[in-house]
């Protein structure tokens with residue numbers, strides 16, 4: 090069965106940090122959005138988050154007809170998905186909850202509407218186990234803030250069809266994203282495997298009293314973080330090998346892989362470690378509110394995205410290259 094690839098109505102289930110990011114992206118691309126979230130006060134919180142994101146989306150450029158007023162908030166799962174052309178679930182990261190939720194979503198949805206989950210690393214074969222028409226069910230793992238960062242990892246489960254993966258790619262591209270098909274279904278997919286390794290090392294550094302949370306963030310944002318916005322680790326290290334490239338890099342730094350530079354097992358999350366991380370980040374936040382920090386992040390990301398786009402164009406490359 091052909092799937093809908095030109096959605097007009099976007100359904101969002103769960104409207105927390107990620108769900109609201111999807112809603113903002115879909116509205117900015119001129120879609121009608123129907124949202125559902127069981128928490129008391131969820132609609133007001135969602136509308137507040139959209140309003141906070143909107144200035145950045147206006148700067149980036151809205152699609153014709155895009156409006157915050159095209160969001161409606163409903164009180165049941167069925168009302169949310171019944172008329173939707175595309176469905177994105179962003180509920181809490183708990184396997185049992187997603188399994189139950191997807192059984193209900195898929196039973197009420199149009200059979201040709203793609204259903205996606207924002208999960209950060211649960212396996213689609215497991216949480217789509219009880220779904221109706223599971224061939225149209227995928228993971229579409231986004232990155233925060235969803236309304237500005239282009240990457241979305243698409244992962245299929247054992248019942249997902251190749252056509253559904255292609256349809257999801259088309260839909261996310263239409264929403265201004267850069268899909269990456271994760272061809273093997275593995276926990277954590279690609280990006281969170283990498284991010285978790287960094288996060289564990291950062292927690293060990295705090296736990297061992299080597300550095301504060303602010304110092305660790307400085308080590309990223311003034312160094313590798315800047316180059317990661319346009320060049321990944323493999324190409325960066327190719328350049329670090331000089332004219333001889335990666336072969337010389339491997340010869341020089343390969344032996345360091347055996348040195349105790351990393352402690353990959355996670356540290357024990359003691360109360361002290363949690364307090365150190367919370368107090369350290371509170372100090373970094375200072376007097377700023379989360380909403381103000383989000384606006385600073387959005388403006389800076391827009392500037393970085395624009396700079397990367399311009400530089401790539403000067404080198405004959407498209408943004409997605």
Ligand SMILES: NC(=O)C1=CN([C@@H]2O[C@H](COP(=O)(O)OP(=O)(O)OC[C@H]3O[C@@H](n4cnc5c(N)ncnc54)[C@H](O)[C@@H]3O)[C@@H](O)[C@H]2O)C=CC1
Pocket residue numbers: 102103104105106107108125126127128131178179180181182186190207208209210230231232233
């Ligand atoms: N926060 C992040 O950085 C990222 C999170 N994700 C994924 O997105 C999903 C949502 O995460 P967040 O937005 O961070 O969580 P969140 O805690 O901010 O939002 C979750 C929302 O789901 C609602 N909810 C509770 N029970 C529900 C149910 N049965 N059905 C639908 N909604 C329900 C809650 O009221 C809440 O508004 C998770 O699967 C997570 O792994 C993906 C990428 C990044």
Ligand SMILES: C[N+](C)(C)CC(=O)CC(=O)[O-]
Pocket residue numbers: 209231232233281284
């Ligand atoms: C922390 N996290 C695993 C939920 C992060 C992500 O999934 C992606 C991101 O935005 O960093």
